[in-house]
Amino acid sequence: MPSIRELARVCKSKNAGPFDLTIDIVFDDTALYRKVRASGVITEALFARLYGVAAEDVLLTPYDAAMAIKATFPRLVPAGGIGDTDVYGCQQHAPLLDVEIPV
Amino acid sequence: MKEIRLLSTSAILGYGFPEASLQAGMARAPHVIGVDGGSVDPGPYYLGAGVPFCSVMAIRRDLRLMLRAATAARIPLMIGTSGGAGGAPHLELTARLVREIAAEEGLHFRLALIEAEPPRAELQRRLAAGRIRPLGKLPPLTAEALDRASRVVGMMGPEPFMEALDNGAQVILAGRASDPAPWAAAAIRAQLPPAPAWYAGKMLECGATPSIPKGHDCLLVTVREDGVECEPINPIRRCTPLSIANHSLHENSSPIHHIEPGGMLDTSDCRFDALSDRAVRISGMRWTPASQYTVKLEGVEFTGHRCISICGTRDPLLIARLPLFLEEVRGIVREKAAAFGVAPESYALIIRTYGLDGVMGAREPVQQVAGHEVGFVIEVIAETPEIAAAVLGIARTNMLHTDFPGRLCREGNMAFPFSPSDISVGPVYHFSIHHVLELDDPCEIFPITYEEI
Numbered sequence: 001m002p003s004i005r006e007l008a009r010v011c012k013s014k015n016a017g018p019f020d021l022t023i024d025i026v027f028d029d030t031a032l033y034r035k036v037r038a039s040g041v042i043t044e045a046l047f048a049r050l051y052g053v054a055a056e057d058v059l060l061t062p063y064d065a066a067m068a069i070k071a072t073f074p075r076l077v078p079a080g081g082i083g084d085t086d087v088y089g090c091q092q093h094a095p096l097l098d099v100e101i102p103v
Numbered sequence: 104m105k106e107i108r109l110l111s112t113s114a115i116l117g118y119g120f121p122e123a124s125l126q127a128g129m130a131r132a133p134h135v136i137g138v139d140g141g142s143v144d145p146g147p148y149y150l151g152a153g154v155p156f157c158s159v160m161a162i163r164r165d166l167r168l169m170l171r172a173a174t175a176a177r178i179p180l181m182i183g184t185s186g187g188a189g190g191a192p193h194l195e196l197t198a199r200l201v202r203e204i205a206a207e208e209g210l211h212f213r214l215a216l217i218e219a220e221p222p223r224a225e226l227q228r229r230l231a232a233g234r235i236r237p238l239g240k241l242p243p244l245t246a247e248a249l250d251r252a253s254r255v256v257g258m259m260g261p262e263p264f265m266e267a268l269d270n271g272a273q274v275i276l277a278g279r280a281s282d283p284a285p286w287a288a289a290a291i292r293a294q295l296p297p298a299p300a301w302y303a304g305k306m307l308e309c310g311a312t313p314s315i316p317k318g319h320d321c322l323l324v325t326v327r328e329d330g331v332e333c334e335p336i337n338p339i340r341r342c343t344p345l346s347i348a349n350h351s352l353h354e355n356s357s358p359i360h361h362i363e364p365g366g367m368l369d370t371s372d373c374r375f376d377a378l379s380d381r382a383v384r385i386s387g388m389r390w391t392p393a394s395q396y397t398v399k400l401e402g403v404e405f406t407g408h409r410c411i412s413i414c415g416t417r418d419p420l421l422i423a424r425l426p427l428f429l430e431e432v433r434g435i436v437r438e439k440a441a442a443f444g445v446a447p448e449s450y451a452l453i454i455r456t457y458g459l460d461g462v463m464g465a466r467e468p469v470q471q472v473a474g475h476e477v478g479f480v481i482e483v484i485a486e487t488p489e490i491a492a493a494v495l496g497i498a499r500t501n502m503l504h505t506d507f508p509g510r511l512c513r514e515g516n517m518a519f520p521f522s523p524s525d526i527s528v529g530p531v532y533h534f535s536i537h538h539v540l541e542l543d544d545p546c547e548i549f550p551i552t553y554e555e556i
Binding site for chain 2: 009019020024026028051061065068077081082091
């Protein structure tokens with residue numbers, strides 16, 4: 001089964017302000033994007049499981065115009081706070097890469 | 104058809120851009136040039152300490168080229184979030200550089216400085232009047248927390264920039280501003296609707312970042328009533344519908360609802376059409392005015408002083424029992440620090456393990472070290488630099504010398520690349536204020552002063 005690293009053109013994380021992390025998965029083919037969405041794999045529950053947050057704290061927004069799915073949820077530690085490991089939040093995407101999607 | 108051409112030189116003042124791109128961009132006869140001067144992204148330190156995150160040498164270089172270009176073309180130059188964080192010292196540093204460059208180059212213009220660090224008493228009054236609300240999951244702001252903050256800035260919208268332009272300013276340096284604000288100001292003042300005006304700002308705030316290959320370079324955006332056109336100046340870069348769409352996701356919590364001072368930019372029905380193989384037209388954005396004008400407040404509080412030491416191990420026996428070893432070291436530090444009078448609750452000891460979970464911390468799903476060496480950053484944060492250095496010294500010594508069963512490397516567990524091994528990093532801050540302030544007049548906490556240069 002293909003994984004996100006094989007299907008997506010972009011899979012990235014970044015701060016959305018100092019308290020939230022946002023993850024984007026972008027495709028470059030409308031049919032593929034629709035299939036990925038229809039697979040029902042990329043959900044609030046997926047992010048909850050991979051990042052140890054409550055599903056209700058995940059804001060999941062598909063953005064059809066950009067063939068993208070965005071998820072935003074609280075950072076583990078606010079940016080630059082004691083124990084933060086990634087001030088810019090740009091290296092938190094890796095657990096998604098191996099998520100398999102039946103397309 | 105009415106249009107305004109806006110040229111952004113780079114993602115941040117001081118990131119640099121090719122001089123040839125600026126020249127080629129100026130040949131397109133832009134109405135305004137500018138660049139974003141800062142960001143909250145490098146973390147709380149820069150706001151707290153009042154210093155920029157780009158070097159003065161790099162800022163001066165970018166500023167000199169832009170001042171020359173703007174004065175030669177007689178067009179406005181606008182910089183938001185000056186000096187990296189947009190506080191009073193950041194604005195003053197950028198103003199000083201502008202004055203120095205103008206004197207060296209014999210340039211003359213009307214300079215506007217828009218302040219964004221309101222007096223604390225002013226903010227206390229507004230807090231008492233119930234006009235400050237928390238964002239996200241933060242607790243309501245208290246008078247004590249507002250007092251404790253090392254620095255608090257308000258994030259201005261486009262209106263103070265418009266006022267400065269109305270008053271004839273040619274070079275505008277602003278304190279903390281919403282990244283798209285100066286661009287939105289230029290377009291709205293040119294009688295263009297807020298939706299494409301704000302959208303243009305969203306593209307321009309990062310220079311050529313919406314193009315591929317990504318790089319710190321110039322972007323030209325043409326704003327019209329029914330949309331915007333994006334084109335990188337450098338011929339090696341291209342804007343494509345995918346690169347633009349990708350950028351619309353950048354650093355926001357929702358790709359479709361962008362909350363700004365005074366309203367919301369809704370991009371849910373945007374269309375991205377390639378105009379050529381390197382320019383894209385975006386249309387279909389909408390603007391919904393807010394019933395109450397608000398600006399974001401950003402504030403940081405002093406956390407303590409940080410000391411760090413960097414080391415690594417190449418010992419497979421140690422790597423095999425890493426969690427136990429680190430726990431033992433932490434225990435020894437607790438004991439020895441207490442012995443010289445430092446209680447465990449008066450410092451934070453963090454041992455960052457690169458090769459295991461240095462990047463993702465508690466969110467790291469891989470719990471095994473796969474490599475042959477492991478790197479550590481030993482970190483102590485304490486109330487004073489002396490306590491931080493003392494606890495770090497003990498932690499470093501015990502990372503080096505703590506015995507473990509089966510140990511063969513009896514002269515030391517860690518390779519230290521530096522002497523001195525311990526680095527005092529200075530004060531540490533944390534974000535303590537991330538709230539919104541209601542305003543009756545968008546300019547009321549952003550006073551503008553003018554200077555004839």
